[in-house]
Amino acid sequence: MTDTKKIGDVLCTELIEAANHDRNILAVTSDSRGSAALNPFVDAHPDQLVEIGIAEQNSVTVASGLAHSGKRPFVFAPAAFLTMRSIEQVKVDVAYSNSNVKLIGISGGNSYSVLGATHHSLQDLAITRAIPNLEIYMPADEHQAQGLMRYLATSPNPAYVRIGKVALPTLYPNVTQAFTKPGKANILSNYGQDVAIVAMGETLAIANEAAIQLNQLGIHAQVIDLVSLKPLDQATLNQVADQTHLIVTLEEHSLYGGLGSAVAEALAPRGDTKVHIIGFPDEPVIAGTQAEVFNYYGMDATSVTEKIKHWLR
Incomplete structure (x- = not known):
């Protein structure tokens, strides 16, 4: 895990490649081309950019109209505003209408850091996960981002993708291993069956580091990368639960309604698997x-390791 890349840069490169072969590919922005790392796309395809300005609701509705006209729009906007300010448009104009719109939530999770709760998107997974017809992704490294974008460029399905701002370590050796299809999770690391750590997106590297630390202590963990939160790979989760009865989830999101909730809901009917959710508490961060x-919230690798040691006692 030495190489690092910003996922926004990878998405832009793949979007340029897709637009080279399909003039219906459009980038729709709400005054966010710089923060979305889209300037190279603008240079390559200036006539395939639609700039709406600081009006996220309008950007989603315009993108839906473009999709119904045969275009393939990718909407780039800060995740906090894309999934909160324009959530009715996402629900009705995109998902309910089954419009071929890809929603790219940039600077997701706690990426805006010191700008505070108004700019954090720590509830976006809870609200988007409850909307029918909407796929949900958080790419964990450059190869997964490449594979995901290649899928999205040809998929007819509405989707929400959350990315952060920092460069992420390379976790997979190639695109093929990183992304196969929607709803197919990956077993990133497998040191044994004492515990399974489930994560995706930016927290996957933290989960993997915690597994390494645990292995050095004689505690053997698997690391499961969900890849897509919706559709959810319930088959792999049940397979993992057959092997270990302790599953720990790690997410850059509220404890409520996100990745941990999805895993707990999937495994609850079994009645034999403990699920501990690590995320942000129900308070302003x-x-x-x-x-x-x-x-501070015990979501770094060392803290995760200590929590798992405690739960295994």
Whole structure:
């Protein structure tokens, strides 16, 4: 895990490649081309950019109209505003209408750090997960982002993708291993069956580091990358639950309604599997850098390791 890349840069590169072959591919932005790392796309395909301005609701509705006209729009906007300010448009104009719109929530989770709760998107998975017809993804490294974008460029399905701002370590050796299809999870690491750590997106590297630390202590963990939150790979989750009866989820999201909730809901009918959810508590999150905030709430690798040691006692 030495190489690092920003997922936004990878998405832009793949979007340019897709637009080279399909003039219906459009980038729709709400005054966010810079923060979305879209300037290279603008240089390559200036006539395939639709700039709406700071009007996220309008950007979603316009994108839906474009989709119904045969275009393939990708809407780029800060995740906090894309999934809160324009959630009715996402629900009705995109998902209910089954419009071929891809919603790219940039600077997701706690990425905006010191800008505070108004700019954090720590409830976006809960609200989007409850909307029918909407696929949900959080790519964990450059290869997964490449595979995901190649799928999205040809898929007719509405989707929400959340990405952060920091460069992520390379976790997979190639695109093929990183992304196969929607609803197919990956077993990233497998040191044994004492515990399974389930994560995706930016927390996957933290989960993997915690598994390494646990292995050094003689506690053997699997690391499960969900890849897509919706559709959810219930078959792999049940397979993992057959092997270990302790599952720990780690997410850059509220404890309520996100990845942990999805896993708990999927496994609850079994009645034989403990699920512990690590995420942000039900309170306004403190201001600070991502690392400072993760450390404060016990979501860094060392803290996760200590929590799992305690739960296994």
